[in-house]
Amino acid sequence: MQKASLTILGCGSAMPTRKNFPSSQLLEIRDKQFLIDCGEGTQIRMCQMGVKANRLGHIFISHLHGDHCFGLMGLISTFGMLNRTAELHIHAQADLEKILKPQLQYFCNDLSFNVIFHTINTRKHELIYEDRSVQVFSIPLKHRVPCCGFLFEEKQRDRHIIREMIDFYGIPTFRIPRIKQGEDFITDEGEVIPNGILTTPSETPKRFAYCSDTAYYEKIIPIIEGVDCLYHEATFMEDEKIRSKQTEHSTARQAGEIALKAGVKKLIIGHYSARYTNQTDLLNEAKAVFENTVLGEDLTTYEI
Amino acid sequence: MQKASLTILGCGSAMPTRKNFPSSQLLEIRDKQFLIDCGEGTQIRMCQMGVKANRLGHIFISHLHGDHCFGLMGLISTFGMLNRTAELHIHAQADLEKILKPQLQYFCNDLSFNVIFHTINTRKHELIYEDRSVQVFSIPLKHRVPCCGFLFEEKQRDRHIIREMIDFYGIPTFRIPRIKQGEDFITDEGEVIPNGILTTPSETPKRFAYCSDTAYYEKIIPIIEGVDCLYHEATFMEDEKIRSKQTEHSTARQAGEIALKAGVKKLIIGHYSARYTNQTDLLNEAKAVFENTVLGEDLTTYEI
Numbered sequence: 001m002q003k004a005s006l007t008i009l010g011c012g013s014a015m016p017t018r019k020n021f022p023s024s025q026l027l028e029i030r031d032k033q034f035l036i037d038c039g040e041g042t043q044i045r046m047c048q049m050g051v052k053a054n055r056l057g058h059i060f061i062s063h064l065h066g067d068h069c070f071g072l073m074g075l076i077s078t079f080g081m082l083n084r085t086a087e088l089h090i091h092a093q094a095d096l097e098k099i100l101k102p103q104l105q106y107f108c109n110d111l112s113f114n115v116i117f118h119t120i121n122t123r124k125h126e127l128i129y130e131d132r133s134v135q136v137f138s139i140p141l142k143h144r145v146p147c148c149g150f151l152f153e154e155k156q157r158d159r160h161i162i163r164e165m166i167d168f169y170g171i172p173t174f175r176i177p178r179i180k181q182g183e184d185f186i187t188d189e190g191e192v193i194p195n196g197i198l199t200t201p202s203e204t205p206k207r208f209a210y211c212s213d214t215a216y217y218e219k220i221i222p223i224i225e226g227v228d229c230l231y232h233e234a235t236f237m238e239d240e241k242i243r244s245k246q247t248e249h250s251t252a253r254q255a256g257e258i259a260l261k262a263g264v265k266k267l268i269i270g271h272y273s274a275r276y277t278n279q280t281d282l283l284n285e286a287k288a289v290f291e292n293t294v295l296g297e298d299l300t301t302y303e304i
Numbered sequence: 305m306q307k308a309s310l311t312i313l314g315c316g317s318a319m320p321t322r323k324n325f326p327s328s329q330l331l332e333i334r335d336k337q338f339l340i341d342c343g344e345g346t347q348i349r350m351c352q353m354g355v356k357a358n359r360l361g362h363i364f365i366s367h368l369h370g371d372h373c374f375g376l377m378g379l380i381s382t383f384g385m386l387n388r389t390a391e392l393h394i395h396a397q398a399d400l401e402k403i404l405k406p407q408l409q410y411f412c413n414d415l416s417f418n419v420i421f422h423t424i425n426t427r428k429h430e431l432i433y434e435d436r437s438v439q440v441f442s443i444p445l446k447h448r449v450p451c452c453g454f455l456f457e458e459k460q461r462d463r464h465i466i467r468e469m470i471d472f473y474g475i476p477t478f479r480i481p482r483i484k485q486g487e488d489f490i491t492d493e494g495e496v497i498p499n500g501i502l503t504t505p506s507e508t509p510k511r512f513a514y515c516s517d518t519a520y521y522e523k524i525i526p527i528i529e530g531v532d533c534l535y536h537e538a539t540f541m542e543d544e545k546i547r548s549k550q551t552e553h554s555t556a557r558q559a560g561e562i563a564l565k566a567g568v569k570k571l572i573i574g575h576y577s578a579r580y581t582n583q584t585d586l587l588n589e590a591k592a593v594f595e596n597t598v599l600g601e602d603l604t605t606y607e608i
Contacts, residue, residue, distance in 0.1 A: 005579050014381070015351075015381075015382055015385055015386075016347060016378075016382075017350045018352050020353060021348060022378075028502040040345060040347070040348065040375070041318060041344060041345045041348055043344070044320045044325060044344065044345055047319075047320050047321060047322060048322055064410070064411075065411070066355055066378060066381045066411045066412075067378075068380045070374075070381075071344070071345075073370060073374050074320075074326075074344040074370060074371075074374050077318070077370045077371075077374075078318075078319055078320075081318055081319055082319075088490060099406065099407060099410055102403065102406065103403060103407075106399070106403055107368075107370045108370075109367070118501060120459075141457075188594070242564050259314070261441055261463075
């Protein structure tokens with residue numbers, strides 16, 4: 001089976017540090033790439049990791065704070081210089097198009113590909129993207145500006161056919177696709193061979209949720225329930241709880257609480273305030289509530 | 305004496321590489337900081353080098369290609385978060401204000417400081433900035449879009465007074481500033497003590513020229529003649545001479561030729577095309593013409 005993986009390009013917050021670039025991550029599912037947020041330096045991080053973005057067609061922007069979108073112009077320009085031809089789709093609030101279009105006209109007026117904007121309603125939990133193998137849903141978040149997270153759901157794959165059974169029952173090739181989808185096989189003699197004898201189930205589809213930036217917000221719990229991996233912001237620790245409320249960010253402990261209540265399998269924290277030079281403290285605070293927490297780090301790939 | 309120094313934050317060209325960020329450098333003269341170009345990631349490089357930009361008041365943008373200005377929004381946002389209060393002056397072509405203003409309004413509408421735009425006429429060689437210790441002149445360059453380099457000239461400092469002479473002639477304190485500026489001293493008895501006896505000359509003022517991006521362009525030679533340090537772009541090697549002409553860039557050899565003809569003291573090359581993984585080849589090509597050439601490198605400080 002192909003694995004789903006998440007590569008963190010940047011998991012700092014508003015101010016970059018020596019370790020962390022602003023928010024950006026690359027999700028790879030079934031040979032497709034999805035970019036989630038695009039802070040300054042995203043294309044530089046990709047270059048540092050040797051990421052070829054030739055399977056990247058869709059970018060999802062959570063909200064219009066600079067640390068989540070200032071890398072778009074550089075990335076698009078570079079795609080132009082690489083003579084990209086495939087359409088590039090950007091999913092974001094409507095304002096982004098208004099801000100980027102004049103810049104695209106000025107700096108990239110001879111682009112070799114189209115940039116297509118799709119408007120997200122950040123207040124609604126709804127399907128915003130779908131292809132044959134993946135669905136993406138918006139997750140309304142609670143932040144100072146309109147903001148939403150993203151739930152990526154792999155679709156159920158076809159069942160695995162048991163090769164010996166094809167031979168045993170002499171199943172013709174043209175029948176196989178439907179059997180993989182769960183159909184029984186009827187022999188020439190009219191005998192019904194139940195699908196369960198011919199196939200084994202496919203892997204459980206992967207689910208990944210990205211929740212940044214947000215205050216502690218329990219309304220997301222039913223949406224992200226049981227995901228294989230949750231990336232949740234942990235800008236502050238409990239020592240800065242007042243500031244986290246004011247700025248509508250979460251503490252590491254709160255990220256752990258959300259993970260626990262939603263029964264997720266793994267939590268990755270990130271979007272750390274630049275004030276924390278020792279991020280292990282943030283990890284420990286989240287782990288005290290939710291054991292299977294991982295410290296998000298730039299230039300690192302996580303299996304989902 | 306305080307030294308003048310140049311810190312290269314990025315000396316890559318349009319496409320970043322593992323080694324090089326896009327164009328940006330910080331010039332420090334007499335305790336002031338000047339930023340020259342501001343490609344994507346400039347603030348990240350500053351952070352990586354521990355540069356505090358609290359003496360930075362003026363930014364000079366050579367031209368409006370993304371790799372020379374996409375870092376401005378991130379830098380300005382961060383200055384805002386740091387509660388900067390000092391005015392920030394940006395010297396660039398008029399179009400930059402039109403492009404940045406809507407972004408500033410959207411992303412930084414509550415900035416704690418003013419951003420002031422100054423228009424450069426890139427076709428003219430003229431004084432574009434002056435304070436008590438430094439003058440900056442534009443240097444018209446030859447590129448696909450309006451573009452100019454910058455000549456930074458330190459002003460002549462006061463002469464050094466010889467302390468023993470103050471005591472010997474009993475020179476009152478209030479006379480000292482004018483003697484430092486070259487005046488003779490007249491004793492109470494009417495004796496004229498020539499300035500040359502009382503003082504020694506100050507250091508020769510430093511001159512630095514930044515020339516990027518540009519085709520080989522001999523018209524800059526009289527302007528940059530004899531500078532202590534010339535940063536000249538060397539996007540290509542002679543093997544890509546046709547491409548360098550098409551794109552109006554220089555080869556390393558041409559950078560060396562300009563340095564030689566202008567009789568500069570030191571040449572730093574940069575703005576390397578991403579195709580050259582071994583930049584020593586570029587250095588050697590320039591050195592074959594102009595021996596005192598230095599390879600520009602990101603995150604490196606050069607004395608001027």
